[in-house]
Structures are given as C-alpha cells and as structure tokens.
Amino acid sequence: MSKLNSKIPAGPLDKKWSDYKSHVKLVNPANKRSLDIIVVGSGLAGSSAAASLAELGYSVKVFCFQDSPRRAHSIAAQGGINAAKNYKNDGDSVYRLFYDTIKGGDYRAREANVYRLAEVSANIIDQCVAQGVPFAREYGGLLDNRSFGGTQVQRTFYAAGQTGQQLLLGAYSALSKEIAKGNVQMYSRHEMMDVVIVDGKARGIIARNLVTGQIERHAAHAVLLCSGGYGNVFFLSTNAMGSNVSAAWKAYKRGAFFGNPCFTQIHPTCIPVSGDHQSKLTLMSESLRNDGRIWVPKKIEDAIAIREGKKTGNDIPEEDRDYYLERRYPAFGNLVPRDVASRAAKERCDAGFGVNATGQAVFLDFAYNLKYKYGKTEATKKGILNPTEQQLYELGKEVVKEKYGNLFDMYMQITGENPYEVPMKIYPAVHYTMGGLWVDYNLMTTVPGLYALGEANFSDHGANRLGASALMQGLADGYFVIPYTIGDYLADEIRTGKISANLPEFELAEKEVKETITRFIHNKGTKPVDYFHKRLGKVMWDKCGMARNEKGLKEAIEEIKQIREDFWKDVRIPGSYTEFNPELDKAGRVADFLELGELMCIDALHRNESCGGHFREEYQTEDGEALRDDKNFAYVAAWEYKGPDQAPQLHKEELVYENIKLVQRSYK
Amino acid sequence: MSNSAFIKTSLARKYWMAASGLFLIIFLTQHFTINFLSVISPDAFNTASHFMGTNPIVQFILQPILLAGVLFHFIMGFVLEIQNRKARPHKYAYNSPAANSSWMSRNMIITGVMILLFLALHFYDFWIHEINVKYIQGDMSGLNNSGNYRYYEELVAKFVDPIRVAIYVLSFVFLALHLLHGFQSAFQSLGARHPKYTPVIVKLGNLFAVFIPLGFIVIALYHHFGH
Amino acid sequence: MKLTLKIWRQKNAKEQGKLVDYIVDHISPDMSFLEMLDVLNESLVEKGEEPIAFDHDCREGICGMCSLYINGRPHGPQTGVTTCQLHMRSFKDGDTIYIEPWRAAAFPIIKDLVVDRSAFDRIIQAGGYISVNTGAAQDANAIPIPKPDADKAFAAATCIGCGACVAACKNASAMLFVSAKVSQLALLPQGKVEAKDRVLNMVKQMDEEGFGNCTNTGACAVECPKEISLDNIARMNREYLKATINNDK
Numbered sequence A: 001m002s003k004l005n006s007k008i009p010a011g012p013l014d015k016k017w018s019d020y021k022s023h024v025k026l027v028n029p030a031n032k033r034s035l036d037i038i039v040v041g042s043g044l045a046g047s048s049a050a051a052s053l054a055e056l057g058y059s060v061k062v063f064c065f066q067d068s069p070r071r072a073h074s075i076a077a078q079g080g081i082n083a084a085k086n087y088k089n090d091g092d093s094v095y096r097l098f099y100d101t102i103k104g105g106d107y108r109a110r111e112a113n114v115y116r117l118a119e120v121s122a123n124i125i126d127q128c129v130a131q132g133v134p135f136a137r138e139y140g141g142l143l144d145n146r147s148f149g150g151t152q153v154q155r156t157f158y159a160a161g162q163t164g165q166q167l168l169l170g171a172y173s174a175l176s177k178e179i180a181k182g183n184v185q186m187y188s189r190h191e192m193m194d195v196v197i198v199d200g201k202a203r204g205i206i207a208r209n210l211v212t213g214q215i216e217r218h219a220a221h222a223v224l225l226c227s228g229g230y231g232n233v234f235f236l237s238t239n240a241m242g243s244n245v246s247a248a249w250k251a252y253k254r255g256a257f258f259g260n261p262c263f264t265q266i267h268p269t270c271i272p273v274s275g276d277h278q279s280k281l282t283l284m285s286e287s288l289r290n291d292g293r294i295w296v297p298k299k300i301e302d303a304i305a306i307r308e309g310k311k312t313g314n315d316i317p318e319e320d321r322d323y324y325l326e327r328r329y330p331a332f333g334n335l336v337p338r339d340v341a342s343r344a345a346k347e348r349c350d351a352g353f354g355v356n357a358t359g360q361a362v363f364l365d366f367a368y369n370l371k372y373k374y375g376k377t378e379a380t381k382k383g384i385l386n387p388t389e390q391q392l393y394e395l396g397k398e399v400v401k402e403k404y405g406n407l408f409d410m411y412m413q414i415t416g417e418n419p420y421e422v423p424m425k426i427y428p429a430v431h432y433t434m435g436g437l438w439v440d441y442n443l444m445t446t447v448p449g450l451y452a453l454g455e456a457n458f459s460d461h462g463a464n465r466l467g468a469s470a471l472m473q474g475l476a477d478g479y480f481v482i483p484y485t486i487g488d489y490l491a492d493e494i495r496t497g498k499i500s501a502n503l504p505e506f507e508l509a510e511k512e513v514k515e516t517i518t519r520f521i522h523n524k525g526t527k528p529v530d531y532f533h534k535r536l537g538k539v540m541w542d543k544c545g546m547a548r549n550e551k552g553l554k555e556a557i558e559e560i561k562q563i564r565e566d567f568w569k570d571v572r573i574p575g576s577y578t579e580f581n582p583e584l585d586k587a588g589r590v591a592d593f594l595e596l597g598e599l600m601c602i603d604a605l606h607r608n609e610s611c612g613g614h615f616r617e618e619y620q621t622e623d624g625e626a627l628r629d630d631k632n633f634a635y636v637a638a639w640e641y642k643g644p645d646q647a648p649q650l651h652k653e654e655l656v657y658e659n660i661k662l663v664q665r666s667y668k
Numbered sequence B: 001m002s003n004s005a006f007i008k009t010s011l012a013r014k015y016w017m018a019a020s021g022l023f024l025i026i027f028l029t030q031h032f033t034i035n036f037l038s039v040i041s042p043d044a045f046n047t048a049s050h051f052m053g054t055n056p057i058v059q060f061i062l063q064p065i066l067l068a069g070v071l072f073h074f075i076m077g078f079v080l081e082i083q084n085r086k087a088r089p090h091k092y093a094y095n096s097p098a099a100n101s102s103w104m105s106r107n108m109i110i111t112g113v114m115i116l117l118f119l120a121l122h123f124y125d126f127w128i129h130e131i132n133v134k135y136i137q138g139d140m141s142g143l144n145n146s147g148n149y150r151y152y153e154e155l156v157a158k159f160v161d162p163i164r165v166a167i168y169v170l171s172f173v174f175l176a177l178h179l180l181h182g183f184q185s186a187f188q189s190l191g192a193r194h195p196k197y198t199p200v201i202v203k204l205g206n207l208f209a210v211f212i213p214l215g216f217i218v219i220a221l222y223h224h225f226g227h
Numbered sequence C: 001m002k003l004t005l006k007i008w009r010q011k012n013a014k015e016q017g018k019l020v021d022y023i024v025d026h027i028s029p030d031m032s033f034l035e036m037l038d039v040l041n042e043s044l045v046e047k048g049e050e051p052i053a054f055d056h057d058c059r060e061g062i063c064g065m066c067s068l069y070i071n072g073r074p075h076g077p078q079t080g081v082t083t084c085q086l087h088m089r090s091f092k093d094g095d096t097i098y099i100e101p102w103r104a105a106a107f108p109i110i111k112d113l114v115v116d117r118s119a120f121d122r123i124i125q126a127g128g129y130i131s132v133n134t135g136a137a138q139d140a141n142a143i144p145i146p147k148p149d150a151d152k153a154f155a156a157a158t159c160i161g162c163g164a165c166v167a168a169c170k171n172a173s174a175m176l177f178v179s180a181k182v183s184q185l186a187l188l189p190q191g192k193v194e195a196k197d198r199v200l201n202m203v204k205q206m207d208e209e210g211f212g213n214c215t216n217t218g219a220c221a222v223e224c225p226k227e228i229s230l231d232n233i234a235r236m237n238r239e240y241l242k243a244t245i246n247n248d249k
C-alpha cells in the first residue's frame, strides 16, 4: 500500500501556516514569466487562483466550458460566505471557525487544512471588498453579518441572496484585469478532455474547442483543476446543467487518488421534483428554516387526500399536524443541520406521509410565524389592539415579503403556487460533494504538478459541509493558498524550460480523446444521452443517496455496470465532431459519471459507519441518528485507479486529531 | 484621447444630439412666441418680426447658429440611424417592441424626417422669401407697397391654401410625437436623472410636446379660417 | 398542451438560417421553457435529427447563460425573469411560439439559438475592475460605505451579463450592461480612483465591438431579467461627461 503523504507542516496548529509561508521555496519574478500554469475552471477557485498567479508573474491559461468565465457555477451560491472577522464582537475567532467546521464535518476533515482555512478567511473579505464586491452593509456603512446553521456566532457575510454571484464577479474582474494585461489567456467554451502526464508529472492538458470541435494540446509546468463538484451524477441536483466530474475523473484515471467519493451533501430545502420532465432542482435558501415550520400530516388518510388533491395543507387542523423536527429535536427544532433535516424528511415520506403527487415532499409552512410572530409584532407597533386574522396576515405578509420576497417569487415562478397562502412543499436534493480529488497540504494531488482546488478537491469539509463554507474554501484555495504552495513545486522547475506539446505523451493522449469522440459519433445507437443519465441518477438516488445499505449498494454497482454497457451500445449522438455539438459534450460527461457512480457506491459500501452526509442504515443509534465509528473509520478514503474493469485500490490517510476531541454530534 | 472621446464615441454623439435637440427646443419656444403674436396682435407680430428680421445679431449670429443646429441635428440623426441599423443587420422575424418601448421612442427618425420635409416646405414658404427680399433684392425696410409692415399679411397669405395648412397641421403632429420622446430623452442623454426631478422633467416635456405643437396648429388654423 | 414552435435553425455562423416548424405535444404547464425544448430535443435525437442548440447552464436565473427571443421578446413574455425561469403555464394550448437567437452584429450566431457574447467579456477587460492585487487589501471595514450607495452598487452589480438588453434594444446597444458595471464601481469609494479611465475605456471598447447607440428607448430596462435601472445609463452618461471634460490626458 503506497503511503499518502499529506505534507502537513510540523509545529503547533496555529503556527503551521505562518511557519510554512516563511520557509516555502520561492520563484524569482524573472523565472515566473517562463513558467506556464494551466487552470481548468473559472469558478471561485479557478478565477481567484488564475488572477493571483498571474499577478505574481506566472503565465496562465484558463479554461472553462461556459461561454464566459463569469458563468461558472459558483455564480449560483445564495446564502453567504463565512469569515472569522468577529466584527460582531460575539466571540468569534479563528479557532471557533476551525472548530465549527471540523465538528460540522462530523470529524472527517484534516485539522491543519481547516485551521489554515479559518486563518485566511478574514483576508478573503478584505480582498473582496477592495475589488468592489457590494456586500450588505448596516446603516453605519460597515459590513453586516447573518448567522447560518451549525454555528452560534454571526460570521456570514452576504450580498442579498446572491453572494456567490457577487464574489464570482469580483474574482472574474480580477481575472479580466489579468487577461487585459496579457498575463492570462482565456479559453472559454473549451472542455478539458484529459491531463497529460510526462515522466510522472502533470505537463498539460488536451482540450476541445466546443465551438469548432478542434482538439488542442496545451503544455504547462503545472495544472490546476478547479472544475467544481460532481453532484450531477444524480442527474437531478441543484448544480448547473453543465457541472461535471470529467476533469477530475480524467485526473483520477491518470493516477490522482479520489478522496471520499461517497460524501455527498443533500440539502433539505429544495423545490420537489414535479415530474419526469424535470431537468434540475432549485434550492430554497437555508435561511427559510428560520421562519418556516416543517410538517407532514399526522394521519395517513390526510396525506393521501392531499396527494390526491382532495385536501390542501390548509385543510389540516393544527392538532393533526406532525411538526416532526420540533418533535424529534426539541433543542434545535427546524434548525438542525442539513444532513439531519434531510434524513428526517425522507423518513416521513418513506413512511407514507409525503404531501405532493409523487409522495416526495413535506410542508414548509410560514403561516404561523407570518401571523403570530410578525403579524402580531407589527400590529402592536401600529397600536392595533385586537387584530383580526386577516389583519395579522396582511401585516405579517409585508415583513415576510421583505425578508424572503425573492425566494417566494422564485418558488411561485416554478411551482405556480403562492407560498404566502399555501405552505411551500420542499424535499431534499443533492447539493454539494465533499468528496473529490485527494490533495495534500499544498493542494497537490498524488500526481506531481497536478493540483485540485475548490469543490473539486476532497475538501476541508469532512463528511458534511456547513453553510457558507464552500465559497470560503474556494477563495481561500485560490487567493491565499495556492500562490504560496505552488512555489514549493515550481521552484524546482525553473530549469525545465518550455514544455513541448509535441511530446509523444501529448500525441497519445490526443489520439485517445479523438478515438472516444469518434466512437460516440459513429455509435449506431437509438437513445439520447439523457436517457442513460436519468437511469444512472435514479439508481444513485435510490441506493447511494440520503440513506444507503449494503444490499442496495451492491445492487447499485451491478446496475451501474449494466447502464454503462447499455450506454456504450445504444447512445446516439447526432451531428459531427467538427462543429458545435452540445449532445457530444454531454455524452463525454455522462460516460465519466457512469464510472464515478460505481466508485461512489464502492466507497459507500466500504465505509461501515454513518457520518455526516453518509448514512448507512445498518449504522444508526436506536433513535435513528448517525453512528460514527472513529476507531475504524477516522480516515480519508483515497482511491487509486487500477485500470478499466479493475477494482480500485483503497489508500487510507489516517486523520490525527491533536487539538480537538472527537465526540458524538447531538442536536436534541 | 479626451478630444476624440468628446467627438467620436457613441456617448459623445448622444451629448451633441441632446444639446442640439435642446437648442432646437429653445428655438421652438421663441419661434412659437413670436408667431403666436400673429394671433393676438398683428402689430406686435409685425414689430417683432421686423426686429428679428433686421437685427444684425439675430441675422448674422443667431440665424447661422440655428441653421447649423438644424443641419447638425438631422445629419446626426441620420448618422445614428445608419449606425444603429448596422448594429442589427439581421432583423427579428417576429418582434413585439410595443411590449417594452413607446412608438415615439422607436421612430424618432420617422418623425424627424417628417419634420425635415416640413422644414423644406417651410423654408421655401418663408425663409427663402425673406432671404430673397432682404439680401438679394436688398429691401431691408420690411414694408409693403402700401407702406405697412409686410410680415403679417404675407403670413396670412400662406395659410389660404387648405392643402398647405393640412400639411402644416400634420407636421405639427409629428413634431409633437418627436418631442414626446425627445424632450425627456435629451436630459437622460446628458445624465440629468434624479428620482425627484426626472418625473417633473417628464411631465414638463409632455406638456411642452403637446401644447407647443398644438399652439402652432392653432396659429395655422386661425389664419386659415379666421380671415 | 400542444404547441407549434417556429425555431431559428442555423448550422453555423457562415450559413444561412431559417425558421423551422416543430410540433410538440403533451407539454405540462409545470415544465420550464427549456425543459420543453429538452423534450423536443430528445425526440429529435431519437429520430436521428440534430437537436436544437441553445445556451443554458444554471437554470435558475443567475448564470446569464440562457437567452432566446421568444415571441418577439427577450426571455419571453414575463418581465423580471430569464428564459430558464419561464414556465409553460405562461402559454396556452395551441399557441404558436417563435424562438429566435439574440440578434446583434456584436453577437454573431454560433449555431441555431447560440450566440457569441464574448464582446461583453472584452468590455469588462477594458476596465470593468478595480486594480487591486491579491493580498494588497486593507481591512474590509476601513472604508465605511453609506448604505444607500452600497445598495445602489449592489443593484447594479446584479447584472448577469445575459445580453437581453442588447437583444431588446432596437439599436442593439449595450448601454445597460456597460452602465451597470460602470455604475457599480463608480458608486463605491474603492472604484472612484480609476473611474475616469474606466468609463472612457469601456465605452471605447463597447463602440469597437459594434453595438449601436442608445436613443433612450428604455426597452432594455423593461426586458432586463434583473431589472437593472435606466438610472445606471444616466449615471454612466454623467461619468463619461465628467471624464471627457475633466481629463488631462
């Protein structure tokens, strides 16, 4: 078993990063010019890394599949970004952010990385504000904060419900500045098809120009994968349609280990699936759980009547409603962490209490707080002594509108129902993947010169990510970590000289890419790509989703193999490969999902414990909570590719907790 | 750079367009005032016309500026139109512009060309005649054969022909349409926009755009029917 | 629902395109507009025909990737939403729907309904940023910003770069997009330092890309899915005027 070297610097936790920075190898400015770096992805991680590295003087090339780097999926993040600024004077600190993140991740993340993340978090906010990111402010002109799940302090910076957008546009502007200066060459509508490894080091990529179909070779001294998460393996998720695993998967197949692939975050409050036509799921921000109460009917006949359209939520009297989160978790109530809330919803729906036609939805009801919390307060403020129900409703509605208006509008747009009048229907959906390429402290994968940043790496979030931490991690990686850590590797590359794209390795990789593409185009199949993607998604969701068990996972592995076989036999790609052909792009991505899905199931099957987002039904406490097994599973599972149709090999990075004591999470 | 920025860019074109438009609005106000005198008092009209027609400042400074302004405004109008057409070489097969903008705002070139045609006629009617009498024949007296000021009766004479009156009236409708968009647009072009003042400007503009052309119509009809 | 679609098909930038009729049936009112196109595309693939190319990614109205000129209006009949947020309940059984790409010289067609909006990127590269390198920032609370300014800057910054403003404008002018960025940065103290060069350079680039001149028709603001206000265009006009008059270069 090869050893995984996480390269964590020695020394006390709070000195590791500063010591590292003072001793890391540097590259002098003259040499930086002649070092080429490829960045795949222009999300928060990619744009921030590319801009920062270009500022330092490296020659950078950036790739993204969208038509502009500004459209990377980071744009969709709503809630906010954490930072240990302690502007609220509420006792926040680097340590507290570090602690919350480790605990929220159910003790499956690396201490040193998470501490560093918490340390640089404050710089991120400074940087963004300097770039002109218009964060929300208070009347005094200073920055405002809100609170998020899993924490007791207010440390989340936000820009209405569009924080990701504003942060990404900030990073995009920094990137644009460097493009204008000629330090970055931007390749939009380009998809990375493979990484090229020369003498064991990452030396470039094969990319496809999605407009012309041209296959291109790009050589560099280092390759950074910032290609985002792989939630779309489930077909339906809150991810953008194009989000994919391909870049990371190609790296995996070229020798980079894949860390904790089965760690998936299922977000509890999303708009439920309404039919077979659905192409994606929409998140309703976590903040709604502050004022919305989650319930299903107590009586099964009511649930059936609602499903059949004979009753609505409003017809169910108070005493016949089961506010199951408040019932099960009196201390946290509707505000339990995401994984807990999601599983509880599934449990009720599986028991037959679901409230939409598909039986897969629960109510998120604002009526109570609208009338009795906000309506009453407003009435009191206005001096209305005995307000009628109608008055309470009118008054409360105004307040709710101000707080959540845009979300309510979005909901109305999608479902056609008015959440001011009827309770929202929500259901958990795949949202984020904690798993990803295994990286060391330098963010380097097991392939020298190949790095992974942002959601694409196996991340600092352990088995469950806290809200508002992904944005923080992506920007930390890009702005403040990689500019230092990459020097450690590149300092030894200054004498290498320009990498030639004519090396036989490039030729071979290009040939393989072309073969796959040709195979797609000439395949005499009958079914569109989505047909297979949907089948895969269903298996993944049913058997490797919110709850998993040995039997299901074993079946899933077989089923996925079957779908994969059918896919290659029966997929049909119209058009040619020398033109803009989105169906062809999709086919390549789904082919990789079909392989990844299997690895996820293998990983989920091997992890005989429940932790965070990974819930194995065999491992739960008596009252249905996740049961961790720290003795046997306090490690990162890093999988090594062994060739087609070969079982992947497991490597373990033991997680050593020197500063935090492992305890069972409880939200009761 | 600042020089070319002030002349050749899209925003500069807009400033000049707005400036010339506003200038024409001022002229129009003045022109309306004098011409409306013809309805109230022929004598006052005659006096004013004579003053305007013979005062060297008006004749040799203001008039050329005005003509230059008119010239500039409509030439720039055409330039903008040509550029804007080039910016969308392929038209939509199906378009519903009425859903998002007013007819006036979209058809400034049409209303502008109608005004231009009117001006051609109008110049032929009045201005050419004036130039001819004053500078070619050299008669600066402003008097007719019977020794009275000639302006009023010449004016009245022009409005005898119903076809000409009809053309005038129609043109003034186009002028109204042009101004309904143009007035407030000029302020926007110059960046003068404010939550408090802009609604006032818009209202004022609408009043101006309706009442000034209406006033011109009154003048035309008054002289046609009134004598 | 059964619908007749008249969709612009064009093989690539060079070839001529035309409207082609398609009939789609069994469309649920709960579908999004793009899901309706997905259904059509799946059936086309099954028949061995080329599916209709259209841009999309997030499908929740934030990435700005989706476009489509639907029945004569960008992002379809509703205001304040993108095409991906439009649902079929906005249409009636039996409707005929025209679907065309954004049309502007500066947005050449790539294929079918997909256009090249890289002109927007180049405009941003001309100056739509604040020149601050990573690590050079002072504490975020060092400069207080009046809340009204911050709110206005935010409102301008919500532009998703979709290009509907250009598509809607009879002159194919990019004023709303450019002015949103100019405004955002001009309203913030951090952005004031470079304000003059920024507006001059961005407008210059905008002109070079071949967008038309704004004649204040206001269609852009009506159709903008993020409801970016015409205030921004006025602000840019002011900024530009200031920059040209008061410029020592």
Ligand SMILES: Cc1cc2nc3c(=O)[nH]c(=O)nc-3n(C[C@H](O)[C@H](O)[C@H](O)COP(=O)(O)OP(=O)(O)OC[C@H]3O[C@@H](n4cnc5c(N)ncnc54)[C@H](O)[C@@H]3O)c2cc1C
Pocket: A040, A041, A042, A043, A044, A045, A046, A063, A064, A065, A066, A069, A071, A072, A073, A074, A075, A076, A077, A078, A079, A080, A081, A163, A164, A190, A191, A192, A193, A226, A227, A228, A229, A238, A239, A240, A243, A244, A246, A247, A283, A431, A432, A453, A454, A455, A456, A467, A468, A469, A470, A471, A472, A474
């Ligand atoms: C709806 C939603 C809401 C969220 N809200 C929050 C929140 O409030 N707070 C929070 O902290 N986190 C939130 N998250 C999570 C967070 O947004 C993401 O984890 C994070 O933005 C990922 O950033 P990234 O840079 O790693 O990847 P992305 O932003 O996904 O970027 C991926 C990039 O890689 C490129 N790419 C991918 N594959 C290829 C390829 N093969 N070739 C070329 N280019 C490729 C893409 O073009 C893109 O540019 C949310 C996520 C979702 C889905």
Ligand code: HEM
Pocket: B014, B015, B017, B018, B019, B020, B021, B022, B024, B025, B028, B073, B074, B075, B077, B078, B080, B081, B108, B109, B111, B112, B113, B115, B116, B178, B179, B181, B182, B183, B185, B186, B187, B189, C214, C215, C216
């Ligand atoms: C006395 C007559 C006229 C007046 C008072 C007038 C006034 C105006 C005003 C105020 C504007 C708005 C400018 C702006 O938005 O910045 C305008 C625009 C315009 N005018 Fe005129 N105009 C007159 C004659 C003409 C003529 C003869 C033409 C000939 C073609 C013309 C063509 C246009 C066009 C095309 C525009 C739109 C350009 C734009 O808004 O930027 N106008 N006019």
Ligand code: HEM
Pocket: B028, B031, B035, B052, B053, B063, B066, B067, B070, B115, B119, B122, B126, B127, B130, B155, B168, B172, B175, B216, B217, B219, B220
């Ligand atoms: C019933 C309405 C009008 C009457 C009676 C009228 C009358 C006149 C007269 C008598 C003159 C000659 C003045 C001179 O040259 O000394 C004149 C000139 C002129 N008129 Fe009018 N006018 C009318 C409407 C308009 C309108 C609506 C416009 C503009 C759109 C206009 C534009 C001009 C211009 C540009 C000149 C030339 C000015 C100069 O060079 O002095 N007129 N008009």
Ligand code: SF4
Pocket: C158, C159, C160, C161, C162, C163, C164, C165, C166, C176, C177, C180, C220, C223, C224, C225, C226, C227, C228
């Ligand atoms: S201003 Fe509005 S319409 Fe124009 S690109 Fe931005 S969001 Fe789209």
Ligand code: F3S
Pocket: C165, C168, C169, C170, C171, C172, C173, C174, C175, C176, C213, C214, C215, C216, C217, C218, C219, C220, C221, C233
């Ligand atoms: S629609 Fe066009 S004309 Fe100006 S106000 Fe908007 S850019």
Ligand code: FES
Pocket: C055, C056, C057, C058, C059, C060, C061, C062, C063, C064, C065, C066, C082, C083, C084, C085
């Ligand atoms: S697909 Fe992202 S805005 Fe429509």
